[in-house]
Amino acid sequence: DAGVIQSPRHEVTEMGQEVTLRCKPISGHDYLFWYRQTMMRGLELLIYFNNNVPIDDSGMPEDRFSAKMPNASFSTLKIQPSEPRDSAVYFCASGPAGPQETQYFGPGTRLLVL
């Protein structure tokens, strides 16, 4: 099993640019989560999907952030326009059995916005 796959692994961009992060969950997992990790705020849940439908997006910081899951094997997190305070590690995780059960994390995308 390949695990959760994220791309790119590293992204450096300039303020104002659009950033798109990609995630392929583990096959058969019905839940997909996007998290952000920073030194100041720790690991925060941004949004999660169940069967490709967004269920809870209360953690999305503002309208500049959007997430989609067009099918069971692919999700994107987009930031437009990006700002320096968006610099963080963004993790995608998937799970087979609900938002309170075991989650399987990808390797993360380290984003730096200059």
Add this chain to the structure above:
Amino acid sequence: SQQGEEDPQALSIQEGENATMNCSYKTSINNLQWYRQNSGRGLVHLILIRSNEREKHSGRLRVTLDTSKKSSSLLITASRAADTASYFCATASGSRLTFGEGTQLTVNP
């Protein structure tokens, strides 16, 4: 605000010693989980203990849960240099997991 708070923030021990990390939380939970994160990597699930359980074992890991004190502990026995990582507790309530800030464990060879 973070639901779980780990203690200590950092722990340094010698290989072969036991390591104990604690997690306290504020509200009622359905379960509590522990994850490990190696530097520059994603989180890896270690163990899940449900609110009606008091103790659980997995290999060299022992987790306890005291719901009356709203606290949990993770014990790693006979530590190895490869156990060096950050350890996070995650509390399950309100249809989500909420992660603490982690304990950085360093195991010196």
